[in-house]
Each structure stands twice: as structure tokens, then as C-alpha cells.
Amino acid sequence: MTEPGQPATGQPIHDAAAEAAAVAAPAAALDAQALIRGRRQWPLPKQADPNAPLLVVEHLTTRFKMAGGSVKAVDDVSFTLNDGEALGIAGESGCGKTTTALSLVRLLPANGRIGKDSSVKLFGIDLAKKSEDALRRYRWREISIIFQGAMNALNPVRRINEQIAEPVELRLKVNKADAMKRAGELLELVGIPARRGQAYPHELSGGMRQRAMIAMALACDPAVVIGDEPTTALDVMVQAQILELLERLRRELGLSLILITHDLSVIAETCDRVMIMYAGKVAEEGAVSVIFRTPRHPYTQKLIGAFPNIHADRRTLDVIPGSPPDLRDPPPGCRFHPRCPFAMAVCSVEVPPEVTFADGVRVACHLYPGGSDGVPVTRPTKDALVQPAADTGLGAGAFGDRDEAIDELEAAVDPAPSHLLTPGHGLTDDHSLDEIQ
Numbered sequence: 001m002t003e004p005g006q007p008a009t010g011q012p013i014h015d016a017a018a019e020a021a022a023v024a025a026p027a028a029a030l031d032a033q034a035l036i037r038g039r040r041q042w043p044l045p046k047q048a049d050p051n052a053p054l055l056v057v058e059h060l061t062t063r064f065k066m067a068g069g070s071v072k073a074v075d076d077v078s079f080t081l082n083d084g085e086a087l088g089i090a091g092e093s094g095c096g097k098t099t100t101a102l103s104l105v106r107l108l109p110a111n112g113r114i115g116k117d118s119s120v121k122l123f124g125i126d127l128a129k130k131s132e133d134a135l136r137r138y139r140w141r142e143i144s145i146i147f148q149g150a151m152n153a154l155n156p157v158r159r160i161n162e163q164i165a166e167p168v169e170l171r172l173k174v175n176k177a178d179a180m181k182r183a184g185e186l187l188e189l190v191g192i193p194a195r196r197g198q199a200y201p202h203e204l205s206g207g208m209r210q211r212a213m214i215a216m217a218l219a220c221d222p223a224v225v226i227g228d229e230p231t232t233a234l235d236v237m238v239q240a241q242i243l244e245l246l247e248r249l250r251r252e253l254g255l256s257l258i259l260i261t262h263d264l265s266v267i268a269e270t271c272d273r274v275m276i277m278y279a280g281k282v283a284e285e286g287a288v289s290v291i292f293r294t295p296r297h298p299y300t301q302k303l304i305g306a307f308p309n310i311h312a313d314r315r316t317l318d319v320i321p322g323s324p325p326d327l328r329d330p331p332p333g334c335r336f337h338p339r340c341p342f343a344m345a346v347c348s349v350e351v352p353p354e355v356t357f358a359d360g361v362r363v364a365c366h367l368y369p370g371g372s373d374g375v376p377v378t379r380p381t382k383d384a385l386v387q388p389a390a391d392t393g394l395g396a397g398a399f400g401d402r403d404e405a406i407d408e409l410e411a412a413v414d415p416a417p418s419h420l421l422t423p424g425h426g427l428t429d430d431h432s433l434d435e436i437q
């Protein structure tokens with residue numbers, strides 16, 4: 001697993017400034033880590049390595065057993081979350097975002113299994129190897145989750161403050177009176193007057209219930225909070241308030257956040273880094289400021305092109321033809337190849353390796369092979385393109401004229417401001433796809 005700013009094994013860093021920054025980074029990172037860890041209300045767990053990164057997920061693979069086979073919902077996913085950082089995870093429905101989140105806290109449905117080579121290291125402690133009993137000491141206390149549709153998960157017959165106090169009492173072993181006091185403080189923290197804690201869930205609005213769920217996720221002062229679509233069921237105004245709240249909590253508590261959402265504008269506004277998933281795998285991962293300006297992976301480009309709010313001046317939205325594959329039988333090679341207008345012959349045969357570039361962006365696409373500097377090495381011609389697979393439902397003319405599709409794809413990516421790009425990084429005018437044809 002490589003970290004942002006570091007090359008994958010065997011990949012040279014081509015940019016001298018990035019190289020210098022990568023060498024200088026550890027000291028600065030440790031300072032920031034100490035500052036954020038200093039805000040913790042509780043000491044680190046006994047087995048923690050104080051110098052370890054906050055969360056390092058490596059080769060996470062999760063299957064769901066089903067009659068007559070299994071679904072590999074998450075396939076060899078790796079990423080890092082540093083102290084105080086917000087990582088957004090995006091991708092179409094069914095690409096494995098929720099399964100990734102549930103695997104971290106091991107709250108999978110009964111038919112879910114995590115692969116034995118997977119590791120989920122929190123402060124260097126591998127949670128994937130812990131027994132269920134041992135894991136309970138970390139779940140909620142060190143890593144908590146706001147579930148998809150969470151506001152409906154509150155117990156309807158218990159008062160809000162009692163529900164928030166319960167994990168504090170149980171996990172932190174404090175007495176009931178102190179736990180209730182903390183519940184009141186947490187409610188105030190998320191913008192609900194403490195006295196409203198006497199209410200039952202049905203007496204609160206949707207936005208208030210979602211705030212209460214966030215208070216619950218924060219109850220034990222966890223090191224990592226995962227929000228799985230935490231604002232989806234809310235109206236736009238309340239969504240904005242909840243996101244503002246998460247932003248404030250990040251600033252004030254040094255919260256480290258994994259935010260799963262379909263809404264790319266939320267990631268653009270809230271997160272430092274973004275990980276784009278497709279069919280259970282990582283397509284691209286890196287700094288929001290780089291990826292949203294110069295997406296490299298064709299799927300990322302399509303996803304951004306299909307999103308209405310990123311480029312407000314665009315009149316027509318892109319569509320991604322077809323749909324994600326059935327994970328019981330995913331396509332060979334690159335799983336995106338049946339939908340990719342750049343697909344080459346190799347794409348339907350070989351799984352593209354993940355390559356990390358000098359700007360810290362990691363991409364899994366044959367257009368960017370190991371040893372390259374982040375500029376696509378070839379532009380496919382009509383002859384090189386594979387035909388869309390029959391089982392995707394995409395006919396031969398699904399992309400219309402392929403050159404037109406490629407032009408559209410390029411047009412979907414706004415050129416990055418020159419100060420963000422160094423030669424060789426991204427689709428600049430100097431290094432366009434046309435030029436390297």
C-alpha cells in the first residue's frame with residue numbers, strides 16, 4: 001500500500017519538488033498527528049503504535065455467500081486515512097461503498113466474509129484479525145459509523161438522551177449520571193438544546209434525528225467516524241446544515257472522517273481526498289483538488305461529467321452508458337472495459353495495476369502504466385477499441401461515433417489551472433490526449 005505523495009513500489013517520482021516534499025512530509029505529519037491525537041479525551045488503546053498512521057486498509061476483500069456462488073463486493077481495496085483527514089468515497093450504486101464501510105467495523109450481513117489477507121489497521125492494530133469480542137472494544141469507541149438511512153434507526157420508544165448515554169455508559173464504563181451529562185453535551189455540540197434530549201425520536205424533525213445520530217456516533221470520542229450517505233434522506237437546506245456541522249466537528253474535534261456519498265459536490269466541499277470505486281475496486285484515489293480538476297481514470301471522468309453541480313456552466317450532462325457489472329460474474333480484465341470509450345485490447349484481458357504518481361494520485365487503468373508519469377500513454381484508435389461485451393446490453397453503436405465519444409470525454413474534463421499542474425500531470429493543453437496519439 002502506498003500513501004499519498006509516495007510512489008508505488010518501483011514507480012519513480014519524476015517531480016523533484018514532490019520528491020522533496022515526500023522526504024520532508026513525515027516530520028510535519030507527525031506534528032499534525034500529535035496535535036490531533038492530543039485532543040482525544042481518552043488515551044490511545046494499549047496495543048496502539050503511537051507513530052502508526054490512523055487507519056491503513058490493505059487488500060480488503062469482502063464476499064457475500066449466496067446460493068450457487070458468491071459476490072465479491074469489495075476486491076483488494078487499499079487506502080489510508082490520516083489524522084484529521086476527510087476521505088470521500090464515491091461511485092455508482094452497487095460498487096461496494098457500504099460494504100467497504102461495514103467491513104471496517106465488521107458489521108456485515110450474516111452472509112458476508114472478509115478475506116484472510118485483508119487488514120484494517122487502526123493505530124497499527126489490525127482489527128480484521130480480532131475476535132468479535134475483542135473487536136467490540138474498538139467499535140463505536142474508536143471507529144463509529146452513521147449508517148445509510150440512519151435517522152430511522154433510533155429506537156422509537158426510548159428518549160434521545162438515554163440512547164446517546166447508553167454507549168458512553170457501556171463502553172467507557174462511566175456512571176449513568178455522567179453518561180447522561182455527556183449526552184447533553186453531545187446534543188449541544190450537534191446543535192440540539194440539551195433539554196430536547198428528553199424527546200422521543202418521533203418528536204424530532206428528520207434533521208434533528210440525523211444530528212442525534214451524529215451525536216451518538218461521536219459519543220465515545222472515536223478516532224474515526226464513517227458517514228454512509230449521512231444526508232441522503234434530508235432536504236437540501238438540512239443537508240447543508242448537517243454538512244456544515246460535520247465540517248465544524250472536524251475543525252473543533254480534529255475528527256477523521258470517511259464520507260460515503262453519491263454527491264460529488266459534497267465531497268468537493270467537505271473532503272481532502274476522494275476514492276472513486278467501480279465494481280468493488282478502486283479506480284482512482286487522491287487529493288480532491290487534483291482529481292476533480294484533472295481526473296485521469298475514464299470512469300472518474302465520466303462520473304464527474306455526469307454530475308450536475310461540478311461544472312455549473314455545462315449545458316448537457318454526460319451519461320455513462322450501460323450499468324455496473326453483476327459482481328457474481330464481473331468482466332475479465334478491467335471491469336469498466338465494456339463501458340469505457342478508451343478500452344484497448346489489453347483492457348479485456350489484464351486487470352490494470354494500481355500506479356501512484358508524484359502528485360499522490362493512484363490510478364488503476366492501462367492508460368497509465370507503471371513507470372509512466374501520469375499522462376495517458378496512448379489514445380485508442382477505432383481499431384484498438386474492443387467491442388462492448390454483449391451481456392452489458394450495449395449495442396455496437398452505444399457510444400455513437402467513438403471519436404465523438406472520446407472528444408466528449410475530453411470536453412468533460414475542464415483544464416486545470418496551470419498552477420496546479422506540472423508538466424506530465426493531468427490533461428493539460430500541453431499534454432492532451434490528442435497530442436500523444
Ligand SMILES: Nc1ncnc2c1ncn2[C@@H]1O[C@H](COP(=O)(O)OP(=O)(O)OP(=O)(O)O)[C@@H](O)[C@H]1O
Binds near residue numbers: 095096099112
Ligand atoms: N447481503 C448481501 N448479499 C449478497 N450481495 C450483497 C449483500 N449486500 C450487498 N450485496 C452486493 O454487494 C455489492 C455492493 O453493495 P454495496 O451496498 O456495498 O454498494 P454501494 O456502493 O454502497 O451501493 P449504494 O450506492 O446503492 O448504497 C452489490 O452488488 C450488492 O448487490
Ligand code: SF4
Binds near residue numbers: 299365
Ligand atoms: S482504458 Fe482500459 S483500463 Fe482504463 S478504464 Fe478504460 S477499459 Fe479500463
Ligand SMILES: [Mg+2]
Binds near residue numbers: 097098148
Ligand atoms: Mg451504500
